[in-house]
Amino acid sequence: WNEIIELFRAGMPLRKHRCRFKSYERCFKASEAVECLHELLGSNQNFGPEVTRDQTVKLLKKFLKNHVIEDIKGRWGKEDFEDDGRLYRFPPSSPLKSYPKKPSCGKEVIKFPDWNEARAGPSQEHIPVKSVAMNSEMWYKRHSIAIGEVPACKLVFRRELTQTNIEEIWKSMTLSRLQKVLGLDSLDEVLDTKLVNSKHIVQNVYNVNKQGIVTLEDKSKELPHWILSAMKCLVNWPSCSDLKQPTYSGFERDVFKTIVDYFSQIKEPLLTFNFFDIFVSVLGLLQKPSKAVEALQISCLLLPPENRKRLQLLVRMMARISLNQDLPRLSESVRTRTLMVQAFSRCILCSKDEIDLDELLAAKLVSFLMDNYQEILSVPSALKSSIEDHVVHLQRVQIKYAGSDSDAALPPPPFCHQITSGEFEYQRATGSQEPLAALLEEIVRDKEISVKDKKKKLKQFQKSYPEVYRVRFPSPETEAMVFPEKTKQKPPILMWALKKPFQPFHRTRSFRM
Numbered sequence: 001w002n003e004i005i006e007l008f009r010a011g012m013p014l015r016k017h018r019c020r021f022k023s024y025e026r027c028f029k030a031s032e033a034v035e036c037l038h039e040l041l042g043s044n045q046n047f048g049p050e051v052t053r054d055q056t057v058k059l060l061k062k063f064l065k066n067h068v069i070e071d072i073k074g075r076w077g078k079e080d081f082e083d084d085g086r087l088y089r090f091p092p093s094s095p096l097k098s099y100p101k102k103p104s105c106g107k108e109v110i111k112f113p114d115w116n117e118a119r120a121g122p123s124q125e126h127i128p129v130k131s132v133a134m135n136s137e138m139w140y141k142r143h144s145i146a147i148g149e150v151p152a153c154k155l156v157f158r159r160e161l162t163q164t165n166i167e168e169i170w171k172s173m174t175l176s177r178l179q180k181v182l183g184l185d186s187l188d189e190v191l192d193t194k195l196v197n198s199k200h201i202v203q204n205v206y207n208v209n210k211q212g213i214v215t216l217e218d219k220s221k222e223l224p225h226w227i228l229s230a231m232k233c234l235v236n237w238p239s240c241s242d243l244k245q246p247t248y249s250g251f252e253r254d255v256f257k258t259i260v261d262y263f264s265q266i267k268e269p270l271l272t273f274n275f276f277d278i279f280v281s282v283l284g285l286l287q288k289p290s291k292a293v294e295a296l297q298i299s300c301l302l303l304p305p306e307n308r309k310r311l312q313l314l315v316r317m318m319a320r321i322s323l324n325q326d327l328p329r330l331s332e333s334v335r336t337r338t339l340m341v342q343a344f345s346r347c348i349l350c351s352k353d354e355i356d357l358d359e360l361l362a363a364k365l366v367s368f369l370m371d372n373y374q375e376i377l378s379v380p381s382a383l384k385s386s387i388e389d390h391v392v393h394l395q396r397v398q399i400k401y402a403g404s405d406s407d408a409a410l411p412p413p414p415f416c417h418q419i420t421s422g423e424f425e426y427q428r429a430t431g432s433q434e435p436l437a438a439l440l441e442e443i444v445r446d447k448e449i450s451v452k453d454k455k456k457k458l459k460q461f462q463k464s465y466p467e468v469y470r471v472r473f474p475s476p477e478t479e480a481m482v483f484p485e486k487t488k489q490k491p492p493i494l495m496w497a498l499k500k501p502f503q504p505f506h507r508t509r510s511f512r513m
Helices: 002-011 030-043 053-065 136-146 163-182 198-206 225-235 239-243 251-264 276-285 289-301 305-323 336-348 358-371 381-395 421-430 433-445 451-464 466-472 476-480
Strands: 015-018 023-029 087-089 153-156 398-401
Touching: 002 030, 002 053, 023 030, 030 053, 030 087, 163 198, 163 276, 163 289, 163 381, 198 289, 198 305, 225 251, 225 305, 251 336, 276 289, 276 358, 276 433, 289 305, 289 358, 305 336, 305 358, 336 358, 358 433, 433 451, 433 466, 451 466
Parallel strands: none
Antiparallel strands: 015 023, 023 087, 153 398
């Protein structure tokens, strides 16, 4: 805020203008202000050329409301600024306040671990040796080695692993662990493994800062500076006043709307279209929180680094805002936590087909993410250790005895194995239907929604997933049990019903005069 005002006041040309036969000194037209500020923001490294002219007009509206500028008659306080020829000027008193400079911090360079580097350990000279009592069995073993009765052996020097080899090991062992946690015999049903980039996994594990946030090699993919400032402002409210933010009424809602607008315009959700099925399959594990956390931990490693970083920053912001009691309410009708889920669920998870039920699936997953974001968005230490140990083992010199074709020192990681077509059909039919069946049951048991809305959602579910719906409701009778019939009240007896019924007119014989 202060930086923009400083730029604007320093760069805006002030001239003499005439309006209605009267001259005004040191003022400017509205259109000139838009042109000048738009150019200043576009050339500033913290904003960039993506700032539009319409956004510049909105900013000038805020300037007018908060007395950064005023019209030539000294009026301000309303957001009625337009891109036209009306005249404005700077007020005599500056709205700027001094703020402390940020301390300079050096960039931390994170190196990829050198697998050939020997691990630090105690010196061999200072290792205490315990005397061992020699029994007959131990004596025989040592004696047999001394006289050459041990089978012939040779040293096997492993070939040096390239960076590509290591990345492929990370990919295969990560997917193998994910398959085991999900309880599937194959990932083919929920994930196209060809779309998993092994480089992304390694970068997400090792290119992180002290807080565990991914550091990007391509700085052009970072979040804009003004979005990061807006997110920090709401997370640290009200301590963000140290940055001398404006204090006008509704400022925090304007900041929140800016963040929502930015994330709403991204072309693809942060969890990507390609990984939609794998994240939906995790919903079936939510009844086992530890399993669900591990599954999401591994699944988030598959994301492109820029998506993972944005997800880390966004979910952390959502969770901390929901717990910030000092932050004024961002909505009059909705609780802050519910507002977070509603505002950002779609930009985190949705399918390419845009099924109506995606909103329910996304809300459920995002709520779980907010509750467990510190564990889910951190690197799984057990998986990392096991893969690093396996890589070190492959590079270590091994002793191979005659007659042994394989190395039994460390079993190789399990990989996919071929299954029959019948097993595949069974897995396809049951694997992905469990979370959908759980979602259907949740809709059925939800007592907070109206009968009309429940019927609408059930109809949408039946249209999208007819097989799952048929299992839950095999007959119309079972479907009708969800909506018990209301007892119909008999209409009250009317008074006219007690009267003598109407008698038809009977013709009588006419008499002639």
